Amino acid sequence: MANCLECDAALYIDEGEVEEGEIIHCEDCGFEMEVVNTSPIQLAPVGESEGWLDEDSGDGSEADE
Numbered sequence: 001m002a003n004c005l006e007c008d009a010a011l012y013i014d015e016g017e018v019e020e021g022e023i024i025h026c027e028d029c030g031f032e033m034e035v036v037n038t039s040p041i042q043l044a045p046v047g048e049s050e051g052w053l054d055e056d057s058g059d060g061s062e063a064d065e
Contacts, residue, residue, distance in 0.1 A: 001013070001041075002041045002042075002043055004026040004028065004029060004031055004033070005031065005033055005043060005044075005045060006026060006029050006031035007026060007028050007029040007031065009026055009027070009028040009029065011024065011026065011043075013035075013041050015038050015039050015040070015041060018035050018038055018041070019035065019038065020035055020036060020037065020038055021034065021035065022034070022035045023035075023046060024043065031045075032045070032046040033045060033046065034046050034047075034048075
């Protein structure tokens with residue numbers, strides 16, 4: 001079992017029924033979370049899973065042009 005990252009409601013997620021990258025919605029508040037690990041279940045806000053900063057890393061490469 002996991003909890004919503006926004007409202008802390010219990011989320012009943014079966015490890016065998018979800019895959020990494022799958023989007024889960026909280027039934028109580030509607031918050032969207034991405035499954036980042038399936039055993040044990042770990043969730044992250046959509047867009048904040050590992051690697052999302054690669055596109056906008058803030059390294060200044062575009063600003064220097």
